[in-house]
Amino acid sequence: MNVKTLILAILNFQEATGYEIKKLSTEGVYSYFVEISYGSIYPTLSKLEADDLVTVRAEVQDGKPDRKVYAITDAGRIEFAASLATPPALDKFKSEFLLVALTAELGTKASITKAIDDRIADLETKRSMIEETLNNVIENKADEDCASNWVCKYGLAIKKFDLKYLKEHRESLIASAGESNQSEKTSENPKKVPV
Amino acid sequence: MNVKTLILAILNFQEATGYEIKKLSTEGVYSYFVEISYGSIYPTLSKLEADDLVTVRAEVQDGKPDRKVYAITDAGRIEFAASLATPPALDKFKSEFLLVALTAELGTKASITKAIDDRIADLETKRSMIEETLNNVIENKADEDCASNWVCKYGLAIKKFDLKYLKEHRESLIASAGESNQSEKTSENPKKVPV
DNA sequence: TAGGCCATGTAACCGGTTACATGATTAG
DNA sequence: CTAATCATGTAACCGGTTACATGGCCTA
Numbered sequence: 001m002n003v004k005t006l007i008l009a010i011l012n013f014q015e016a017t018g019y020e021i022k023k024l025s026t027e028g029v030y031s032y033f034v035e036i037s038y039g040s041i042y043p044t045l046s047k048l049e050a051d052d053l054v055t056v057r058a059e060v061q062d063g064k065p066d067r068k069v070y071a072i073t074d075a076g077r078i079e080f081a082a083s084l085a086t087p088p089a090l091d092k093f094k095s096e097f098l099l100v101a102l103t104a105e106l107g108t109k110a111s112i113t114k115a116i117d118d119r120i121a122d123l124e125t126k127r128s129m130i131e132e133t134l135n136n137v138i139e140n141k142a143d144e145d146c147a148s149n150w151v152c153k154y155g156l157a158i159k160k161f162d163l164k165y166l167k168e169h170r171e172s173l174i175a176s177a178g179e180s181n182q183s184e185k186t187s188e189n190p191k192k193v194p195v
Numbered sequence: 196m197n198v199k200t201l202i203l204a205i206l207n208f209q210e211a212t213g214y215e216i217k218k219l220s221t222e223g224v225y226s227y228f229v230e231i232s233y234g235s236i237y238p239t240l241s242k243l244e245a246d247d248l249v250t251v252r253a254e255v256q257d258g259k260p261d262r263k264v265y266a267i268t269d270a271g272r273i274e275f276a277a278s279l280a281t282p283p284a285l286d287k288f289k290s291e292f293l294l295v296a297l298t299a300e301l302g303t304k305a306s307i308t309k310a311i312d313d314r315i316a317d318l319e320t321k322r323s324m325i326e327e328t329l330n331n332v333i334e335n336k337a338d339e340d341c342a343s344n345w346v347c348k349y350g351l352a353i354k355k356f357d358l359k360y361l362k363e364h365r366e367s368l369i370a371s372a373g374e375s376n377q378s379e380k381t382s383e384n385p386k387k388v389p390v
Numbered sequence: 391t392a393g394g395c396c397a398t399g400t401a402a403c404c405g406g407t408t409a410c411a412t413g414a415t416t417a418g
Numbered sequence: 419c420t421a422a423t424c425a426t427g428t429a430a431c432c433g434g435t436t437a438c439a440t441g442g443c444c445t446a
Contacts, residue, residue: 001294009297019397032294033291039399039401040435065396065397067396084294085306092230092288092289094287099228101345102346104345105341115283145367150299150367166349169348172340237427259424
């Protein structure tokens with residue numbers, strides 16, 4: 001998944017400016033796909049326009065800077081559909097938290113507690129974000145069974161379960177952390193890791 | 196999380212060659228952190244050695260190529276512990292499957308079915324990999340409550356739930372896919388996406 | 391009046407990957 | 419006889435990010 005495909009995916013559903021694309025890809029459902037920065041969005045949008053996969057429309061606003069609203073073309077839709085045709089790559093899941101957890105014996109109870117509580121807080125934020133999204137859709141009387149709803153519900157279910165599990169097993173991870181005793185942290189007795 | 200930290204993390208638990216590090220980071224628990232290739236492992240190992248964070252020992256084998264076994268030094272352990280001190284970054288989760296699911300209306304029932312069944316198969320493979328790991332540990336009578344066990348159990352619980360959810364909701368996603376009717380795939384009626 | 395939001399864009403940099411080079415041994 | 423496994427390493431490339439430049443409006 002690259003920036004080009006993500007932008008095409010977003011524009012397939014709605015018109016947007018570079019600035020909005022950045023927001024969507026950071027906050028909304030789209031955040032499950034890639035994280036992108038302005039440094040890659042704007043140049044990609046230009047290339048897409050040069051290839052006639054999108055069109056631009058300049059909008060003059062007063063009080064706010066001018067905005068360039070991008071829209072997908074038929075050629076863009078075809079290109080996007082083609083990129084969906086190849087079977088999706090496996091999920092990429094990378095977690096620094098899990099590394100901290102794996103080496104909990106090297107940390108203090110305080111640092112492990114913070115790590116796990118930060119994670120719980122983050123999951124809770126994301127859970128309510130999805131719940132809000134789902135509520136908006138129901139208010140708008142949009143199709144309950146649409147694919148985007150399925151994705152939201154799936155994400156929500158996983159997050160809820162994750163949260164439940166973490167809360168139930170929080171203490172047992174903290175228990176394996178060392179005391180704030182620095183001496184035992186280096187050298188001797190490295191724990192075995194299952195592989 | 197970069198290659199350097201991952202290598203230090205692995206060497207903190209066991210000695211290893213570049214080749215073994217690659218395997219561990221692709222297959223074992225370590226695969227939750229980063230995916231790395233030889234092109235980054237070998238140069239990093241050299242740098243680590245130059246900085247005295249690891250040591251090397253050449254092992255001549257017959258029948259097999261010589262191997263260079265790396266071990267962490269005390270300086271390396273201190274460096275690794277220091278990198279754990281900074282609170283972990285949030286999880287990175289990127290899923291092409293979810294993009295396919297989100298745009299299920301653009302796909303055929305066949306392509307969506309394949310995507311979801313491939314995902315289920317992959318989750319099942321990973322689940323049994325973790326189960327095997329957990330069994331090995333129990334056989335070896337290792338500490339049941341060690342941190343690495345916690346991580347395995349956490350991963351296993353999430354995978355099992357994910358699998359259960361997918362199997363239960365498989366049909367409803369497939370239902371929202373279009374028929375193999377190409378005509379309705381481009382242009383008109385783009386579905387709304389919750390954001 | 392400081393900081394956040396709106397809004398677009400570029401240049402330098404970097405952390406990786408891909409592809410290549412090499413080659414013996416063993417399992418199916 | 420083929421494919422996989424073991425094993426190390428380099429050079430070219432690339433898909434991004436970071437930091438910077440610019441500037442007006444609105445809110446606390």
